Amino acid sequence: MSVPDSRFDQLISALKEHNFRLTPQRVELVRLIAVSEGHPSASQLHAKIKRKFPTMSHATVYKTLSLLKEINQVLEIDLRDDSHYDGNRPDPHPHLICVNCNKIIDGELLIDQQSIQRMEQESGYKILRPQISFYGLCPDCKEEN
Amino acid sequence: MSVPDSRFDQLISALKEHNFRLTPQRVELVRLIAVSEGHPSASQLHAKIKRKFPTMSHATVYKTLSLLKEINQVLEIDLRDDSHYDGNRPDPHPHLICVNCNKIIDGELLIDQQSIQRMEQESGYKILRPQISFYGLCPDCKEEN
DNA sequence: AATATAATCAATAATGATTATCAATAAAGA
DNA sequence: TCTTTATTGATAATCATTATTGATTATATT
Ligand SMILES: [Mn+2]
Ligand SMILES: [Mn+2]
Ligand SMILES: [Zn+2]
Ligand SMILES: [Zn+2]
Numbered sequence: 099m100s101v102p103d104s105r106f107d108q109l110i111s112a113l114k115e116h117n118f119r120l121t122p123q124r125v126e127l128v129r130l131i132a133v134s135e136g137h138p139s140a141s142q143l144h145a146k147i148k149r150k151f152p153t154m155s156h157a158t159v160y161k162t163l164s165l166l167k168e169i170n171q172v173l174e175i176d177l178r179d180d181s182h183y184d185g186n187r188p189d190p191h192p193h194l195i196c197v198n199c200n201k202i203i204d205g206e207l208l209i210d211q212q213s214i215q216r217m218e219q220e221s222g223y224k225i226l227r228p229q230i231s232f233y234g235l236c237p238d239c240k241e242e243n
Numbered sequence: 244m245s246v247p248d249s250r251f252d253q254l255i256s257a258l259k260e261h262n263f264r265l266t267p268q269r270v271e272l273v274r275l276i277a278v279s280e281g282h283p284s285a286s287q288l289h290a291k292i293k294r295k296f297p298t299m300s301h302a303t304v305y306k307t308l309s310l311l312k313e314i315n316q317v318l319e320i321d322l323r324d325d326s327h328y329d330g331n332r333p334d335p336h337p338h339l340i341c342v343n344c345n346k347i348i349d350g351e352l353l354i355d356q357q358s359i360q361r362m363e364q365e366s367g368y369k370i371l372r373p374q375i376s377f378y379g380l381c382p383d384c385k386e387e388n
Numbered sequence: 389a390a391t392a393t394a395a396t397c398a399a400t401a402a403t404g405a406t407t408a409t410c411a412a413t414a415a416a417g418a
Numbered sequence: 419t420c421t422t423t424a425t426t427g428a429t430a431a432t433c434a435t436t437a438t439t440g441a442t443t444a445t446a447t448t
Contacts, residue, residue, distance in 0.1 A: 118395095119444065121395095121443085123396090123397080153398065154398080155397075156398095156434085157398070157435090157436075158397060161396090161436095178326075180434060180435085194368045196368070203366060205362050206365070210355075214352075217350050217352055217377070220351070222381070222382035223377070225379040228376070228378070229376045229378065231375075232370045232372075232374075233370075235368065236367070236368055237368065240369050265415080266414080266425065266426080268425090286404095286405080300427045301406080301407095301427095302406090302407075302427070302428090303425080305406065325404090325405060390448085392445100392446085392447080393445085394445080394446095396442080396444085397441080397443085398441085400438080401437085402435105403436070406432080406433090407431080407433100408430085408431070409429085409430080409431090413427095415423095416423100418419100418422100
């Protein structure tokens, strides 16, 4: 009977398995991304990390994130201005994005696998990664109008 | 019995209706975007326009595109590095995007309106604009591997 | 423990798309 | 033709991301 790993432990394990060094900076970023409810951006993560590591640069945040992306432990969400990251659900899934305050939450949407296959056949494309973004207004910003 | 307007005529009419001035630069951009099979970016359009208007600046391209967006005659497709535009189908629709050569084509995918509504209700978000992008490999780039 | 090697860090500059500014120009209506 | 004012285009600014590079640190080996 084993206790299920926390997301933090999973991320740390993944780094170890790939023989990446566990630097204090990386551990802290992993902690933050595992704890984060929302979908933080690189600069938001950088701002938080600076509390513990005042000298940490943007480049290190970006490099660590792209490293976690490579080993499929983080999902990158491309927005117009920057990218946000989901360290809790690394597999592609839909998002609801507020165009006013940028609040991002997961969206549950069943994607018909049949239709995807048909699209692949008709187009000849090999689909690797769907990105489904629903831009709109979050509950709070809906009211303000 | 009237002949159906060409896409070019539709776009010109839309500009007139909104009392935007018909400058030669705008007419040329409209012509290009109505003729373009693919989904050109701002800088690709700028490069083509420079043949006729060597002094045309990036800013003018961007301003004209955002103007056409405002009157819902152009769909903007946000990619990681830049935006591409569809002047022929201004309403949101899925796209297949090659991660290797950036070739973009329309994707036909039936989106279950029921599921969208359920997502709105469960999340409280008001969805304004869905953007569905399937990243993958186009037929040509599929072979190269 | 000391050394060699490679990984990582952080400061800095570079890149590239997009936007802002503003004086000069030209479209459209009188 | 004249007037009004939207539009243009040159330029600079902004901002996220990436590249560079020398310094620092971890790891393996002796
Ligand atoms: Mn998510
Ligand atoms: Mn399209
Ligand atoms: Zn909001
Ligand atoms: Zn391709």
